[in-house]
Amino acid sequence: MYKKKIEQYIEAHKQEMLDDICALCSINSERSAYQEGDPFGEGPSRALAQALKMAEEYGFSINNYDNYVGTADLNDGEHQLDILAHLDVVPAGEGWTVTQPFExxxxxxxxxxxxxxxxxxxxVAALYAMRAVKELGIPVTKNVRLILGTDEECGSSDIEHYYKVEKEAPMTFSPDASFPVINIxxxxxPGHVTASFEVSTENARILSIEAGIKINVVPGKAHATITGLTExxxxxxxxxxxxETGVQFELQAEEDVIVITAVGEGAHASTPEEGKNALASLLLLLDRLPFASCGQxxxxxxxxxxxxxxxxEGKALGVAMQAEGSGALSLAFTMLTMTETRMEAYFDGRFPIGGNDDNLLKPVEAKLASHGMKLESxxxxxxxxxxxxxxxxxxLLNAYELYTGNKGECNYTGGGTYVHDLKNGVAFGASMPGVDNRMHGADEFAYVSDLVASAKIFAQVIADLCK
Incomplete structure (x- = not known):
């Protein structure tokens, strides 16, 4: 029921929806320093203001929770469904070729x-689903609330702030992954690793290493400055x-100093196999260069x-594991800062059901300690x-099947979404199965057809769950 009307509405409003997405994506909403009224910096607050303005213009009741979270309500009925999305983004990074990150x-x-x-x-696809239901007059008596956060990429403190004053809906989905449904x-x-060592007095030595932009991003670039060796x-x-690795190296020599830049491919830390880790390859190169033996x-x-x-997969750390229904452990070495006397590094592990302190945390802690490294907190x-x-x-699965003709089934993800700590929350959309949209990497994209299909599917879900 309503399928034909929903399809016609979304198709008729496709260009308008794309224009609204572009307006939001033109705003750099990376997290930046706190300032009064802007808990995550000016960019996320600007994106939230723009999105709430859109929602209000389309006739929805809006609310701004101190620039942490904004909401748009379909009606004033019983609270039934929350749709949790976010407007903050990971840092733009380097390597963009099709367009600039915010163009x-x-x-x-x-x-x-x-x-x-x-x-x-x-x-925005979820907002247009709500528009379709509202403007088509589809009879719903219960409320759906679109919740727009601004700190999902850096710990979700925005949603923590929201749920201090609001209750979780009986049902929640987040369009922050892929179809059909991710219920696991x-x-x-997340690992923070430190170590210190005596400064080397040898001529051939490493002066510094710098790599990584965020703990949950496989680095596409890594840099080392060395001295005492020739190009x-x-x-x-x-x-x-x-x-060996597919990672390229650029060398810039000046007098007795060489800057080495490793150029790989970024990826989300939950799917490290999809990238080419520039940091790990840079370390391999440095390990093979004829530096004098020292603590560093x-x-x-x-x-x-x-x-x-x-x-x-964490094999080298002795924690590789797999569980039916929730897949294999993944692990990515993502950030490193090293000087001539100290190292600070981060890794990001995602583990299946069954992982615990005894088979994960303790083995990693012991392994690193045996190499003179400390796993912090x-x-x-x-x-x-x-x-x-x-x-x-x-x-949800029925709506997906109705609009795609594909079998709906549950799946798992290594990525974490807003619903991770909710009692009845799943990830649902908005990309189709198997699509590599370069999330967290250069040239991130969404298929227009996926966004359009998502809006239709979400509208059907609202009609079915809130009637």
Missing amino acids: PIVKDGKLYGRGTADDKGPA EKGRF EEVRPMAEGVTK TKLIHSLTECFPWNDT PQLREPHFVDGNSEFVRT
């Missing part, structure tokens, strides 16, 4: 730009590592042993699970 364009059926897939595009989210094991000594080694070079060797470039975040046979999940 969204449509090309070959894809909408390119930071936030088009994660998560501004899906947020892996647990998370002729470094280049053949770099070419050899490139053949020994630590470089330890890092290549604990976080090898071709290990995205380690803590696991438990996996999330919702019954795939519930009426709520079946309704």
Whole structure:
């Protein structure tokens, strides 16, 4: 019921929806320093103001929770369904080729730009689903609330703020992953690693290493500054590592200093196998260069042993595991700052149901300690699970099947969404299965057809759950 009307409405409003997405994606909403009235900086607040203005113009009741979260309500009925989306984005990063990060364009059926897939595009698709239900007069008596956060990428303190004053809806979905339904989210094991060592007095040594932009992003670039070696000594080694890992190296020599830049491919830390880790490859190169033995070079060797470039499953740390229904553990070495006396690094692990302190945290802590490294304040975040046979999940799957003709089924993800700590929350859309939309990487995009289909599916879900 209503399928034909919903399809006609969304198709008629497709260009308007794309224009609204582009307006939001033109705003750089990376988190920045706190300032009064802007808890996550000026950019996220601007994006929230723009989105709430859109919602109000389309006739929805809006509310702004101190620039942490904004909401748009379909009606004043009983609270039934929350749609949780976010307007903040990961840093733009480097390597964009189709367009600049905050200059969204449509090309070959894809909408390119930071936030088009994660998560501004899906947020606007949900808003247009609500518009369709409202303007078509589809009879719903219960309320759906679109919740727009501004700190999902940096810890979700925005949603924590919101739920201090509001109750969780009986049903919640977040359009921040892929279809059909993701009812299991892996647990998370973020690691902060430190070490210190004596400064080397040798001529051939490493001066500094710098890599990574966020703990949950596989670095596409990494930099090292070295001294005491010639470009002729470094280049053949770099070419050899490139053949092995696929990561390219740029060398910039000036007097007795060489700056080495590793150029790989960024990826979301939950799917590290989809990228080419520039940091891990850079460490491999540094480990092979003829530096004098010292505390620093020994630590470089330890890092290549604990976080090898071709290990995205935690095998080297002794924590590789797999569970039916929630997949395998993944692990990415994502950030490193090293001086001549100290190292600070981060890794991001995602683990299946069954992971715990005994089989994860303690083995990693012991392994790193054996190499002179300390795991600072380690803590696991438990996996999330919702019954795939519930009426709520079946309704979502039915709507997906209705508009795509594909079989609806439950799945798991290594990515964490806003629903991770909610009792009855799942991820639902907004990309189709198997799509690599380069989320968190350069040239992020969303298929226009996916965004349009998502709006239709979401509208059907609202009609079915809120009637």
